[in-house]
Amino acid sequence: MTDQKLLFENLVSELRRGSLILSVLALLRQPQYGYSLISGLEAFGIAIEAGTLYPLLRRLEKQGLLSSEWAIDQVRPRRYYVLNELGKQTLTHLSDEWQRMNKAMDQLIQAPSSEQGG
């Protein structure tokens, strides 16, 4: 039973992993720092590990989708990330793809099982 549960959890986290970048990009239309992203995603019911998110931000920046700057006028210095032009385009493309996939998945899941066999 525990093995099954573990398998299930692995599958779920694999499923989530794919949508992670899209959700992060979506929030980054507004400038965000690391922790504000975590709580922002949580507000939408999306859980993300801090240890995954922080390195992901740097990677997205390195890939040229984000720009970042230090804000030092606050309680503690924070690095704010925001979509740049390429990031915005990428978000649009990814969102379209997401919609398309969502529709397809809905149909696939709701399709009667007899049709799947054909």
Add this chain to the structure above:
Amino acid sequence: MDLIDRYIYAVTRRLPTEQRSDIEKELRGLIEDMLAASADLATKSASGPASDQTNATIRVLKDLGHPALLAARYRGSSQHLIGPEIYFLYTMVMKIVLLATGGGLLIAMIVSLITGAGGNPFTIILETLGSLISGLAAAFGWVTLVFAAIERFSPEKIKLDRDDIFDPLDLPEIPAKKDRIHPSDPIASMIFMLIAMVVASFVPRFVGIFWLDDPASNFIPLFNSAVFMMYLPFILATMAITLTREIGKLVSGRWTLGLALLSLGVEIPSLILTIVMMSNKDLFNDAIFTQIFAWLHQSDPFYFDLPMKILVGRIVIGLGVFGFVVEAVKTFVFWIKRAD
């Protein structure tokens, strides 16, 4: 606070120097953010503030995960010296190389013990133990270095890294039977080459004439030890280059024009070395020729225009050049066929 410092240090020491200070600053801020958030939740809790803070820190750091894992995520790119695609070849070659080197050294020990050319048996055994340690370490290092280079620079790997779109039309033709390199070919060459390397290191002790002249055993080396030893590093280096080529053949598994040209190019240093060595008239040990002529009851090799050792040297050079020309012609023919 101390825990946080320890955590950040454990992460940043695993990162490239130029990123350290920036990631450290960011990570510290993030941890403090996370702590502040958990403090908001904890104000309702009843336990003492000091232990409370430590507990909160522990929870936050646990959330972030093992520092090594976090650092790996920051680094992003894959972090291995030798990847899974060639790892099985690496272990295979490593086994062969270590066995052949160890075996070669043991053979060297036995021969030295029999000929008595290396001094007393105890010294020989101790020496062999010493060479085993340094020889095996060198072999291990060399194989690892070659495979790390293949991992890094082989064209196929570079393509995989760039995530290029795979085009089935780019798939190489199945090599014609004659173009295939069966693993046994490079493996045999490698074993031979390694044993040759070990033997080369002991040449002054091995190569020569050995006879029993009851009760004593006699050994006259073919080469002047001092002169030969001067060349030894170059001999070993050219052999190491050849060994590398054999590993390349094993990994490639097929003859390509590039491999054939490279293979020929690798012969050039050995050819040059052969010519240089064999042209050195001090290389050969005069005593061995005197002994041979004594056996032939010829006190003087009057029927040779040239001293014996120069003749021997020229014959070896001739053979070397001949072998190289044959290889070159084979490569050229391969090239012509490719061009069709």
